[in-house]
Amino acid sequence: MGLNFSRRFAKLPPYPFAEIDRKKKKAIAEGKDVISFGVGDPDQPTPKHIVEAAKAALDNPKFHHYPFDAGLADFRKAVAKWMDSRFHVSLNPDTQIRACIGSKDGISHAHLALVNPGDIVLMPNPGYPVYFTSTVFTDGKPYALPLKDKNGFLPDLDAVPASILKKTKILFLNSPSNPTAAVADEAFFAKAIRLAKKYKFVILHDAAYSEIYFGKPPISFLSVPGAADVGVEYHSFSKTYNMTGWRLGWFCGNAEIVSALGKTKENFDSGAFEAVQMAGVAALNGPQTCVSDMRQLYKERRDLLCGGLEKLGWKLSVPEASFYVWVQTPKGYSSVETVEKLIEEASLVTIPGSALGKHGEGYIRFALTVPKERIAAALERLAKILW
Numbered sequence: 001m002g003l004n005f006s007r008r009f010a011k012l013p014p015y016p017f018a019e020i021d022r023k024k025k026k027a028i029a030e031g032k033d034v035i036s037f038g039v040g041d042p043d044q045p046t047p048k049h050i051v052e053a054a055k056a057a058l059d060n061p062k063f064h065h066y067p068f069d070a071g072l073a074d075f076r077k078a079v080a081k082w083m084d085s086r087f088h089v090s091l092n093p094d095t096q097i098r099a100c101i102g103s104k105d106g107i108s109h110a111h112l113a114l115v116n117p118g119d120i121v122l123m124p125n126p127g128y129p130v131y132f133t134s135t136v137f138t139d140g141k142p143y144a145l146p147l148k149d150k151n152g153f154l155p156d157l158d159a160v161p162a163s164i165l166k167k168t169k170i171l172f173l174n175s176p177s178n179p180t181a182a183v184a185d186e187a188f189f190a191k192a193i194r195l196a197k198k199y200k201f202v203i204l205h206d207a208a209y210s211e212i213y214f215g216k217p218p219i220s221f222l223s224v225p226g227a228a229d230v231g232v233e234y235h236s237f238s239k240t241y242n243m244t245g246w247r248l249g250w251f252c253g254n255a256e257i258v259s260a261l262g263k264t265k266e267n268f269d270s271g272a273f274e275a276v277q278m279a280g281v282a283a284l285n286g287p288q289t290c291v292s293d294m295r296q297l298y299k300e301r302r303d304l305l306c307g308g309l310e311k312l313g314w315k316l317s318v319p320e321a322s323f324y325v326w327v328q329t330p331k332g333y334s335s336v337e338t339v340e341k342l343i344e345e346a347s348l349v350t351i352p353g354s355a356l357g358k359h360g361e362g363y364i365r366f367a368l369t370v371p372k373e374r375i376a377a378a379l380e381r382l383a384k385i386l387w
């Protein structure tokens with residue numbers, strides 16, 4: 001048709017996981033027994049009591065309407081209670097909490113309320129692609145914070161020049177990190193908050209993996225003094241309760257930012273389906289044994305995969321949180337070369353670190369969303385590859 005797409009649209013890189021998915025489908029079409037450590041989508045079902053709560057809500061006509069608003073009062077109250085019991089963070093459910101259609105929705109629309117053309121948005125690199133693409137969509141300038149082994153895979157905030165910080169509108173943080181699994185401590189968040197106050201920018205903290213940990217529970221950004229003056233935190237049901245398909249999350253923290261993000265979203269969608277919000281209420285208020293069982297499951301998989309990879313000579317640091325293993329590529333192979341060799345010679349799908357940002361070059365990412373028997377099979381195949 002020869003359409004002239006918008007300049008912003010033309011600047012979008014292909015969504016990296018879509019590329020991987022195409023390669024995976026091709027191998028499957030060729031009849032190969034593919035084992036996928038690719039996209040971070042839990043393989044386990046949503047816990048039964050959550051599904052049952054949604055079924056009951058489906059039968060109730062009062063939940064059949066436009067949701068509008070900040071989310072059901074019951075939903076926001078459940079979030080406030082959970083944030084308090086899990087993190088000792090006290091929030092006003094009326095002004096500081098808002099439901100969103102998965103945290104991706106909340107993250108990707110934040111820019112519209114905050115970013116003017118040319119404003120700088122700081123983001124971890126490698127990182128979740130949405131921070132970058134939504135910056136491009138608002139003509140903001142993405143500025144990469146490299147995640148390096150020597151800094152424990154956390155952004156080195158001291159390395160950002162003052163000239164950049166002066167033009168910064170948003171600092172994205174993500175702890176536990178996808179893809180490096182790094183976890184930020186109080187001192188790290190405190191430094192970020194100091195900078196945000198000094199240079200007057202907003203901190204958006206993506207806490208999608210806060211409940212997937214194997215040692216000390218990660219802290220909330222909002223538990224650090226001053227955080228609610230400068231930022232908000234995004235939470236998601238996707239990973240914690242195996243609910244990726246349901247599209248439910250929330251953002252919370254600074255009331256002014258929460259309200260602005262809410263106003264932006266009102267113009268794009270009309271809120272998360274209330275029956276789905278009721279599933280969220282059941283998840284947060286219900287027994288949390290499903291979450292500890294999930295942690296145990298991922299821990300066993302982590303130990304099997306990391307132990308096996310290390311035995312084969314791969315270099316990695318064993319993750320303490322998230323369900324990702326961030327592994328160095330074999331000497332002489334780029335991220336993409338490594339991933340392609342794994343698909344072609346062993347029908348194993350992984351993500352090239354470089355697809356998550358240029359500073360991810362030299363690494364590949366395994367997601368622990370694969371049962372143990374399949375991890376064992378994958379390790380057998382890996383042992384046969386010659387590098």
Ligand SMILES: *Cc1c(COP(=O)(O)O)cnc(C)c1O
Pocket residue numbers: 040101102103104105128174178206208235236237238239244247248249
């Ligand atoms: C999976 C993931 C999310 C969650 O997205 P939802 O839209 O809530 O499903 C957010 N951030 C990161 C870094 C993720 O990996």
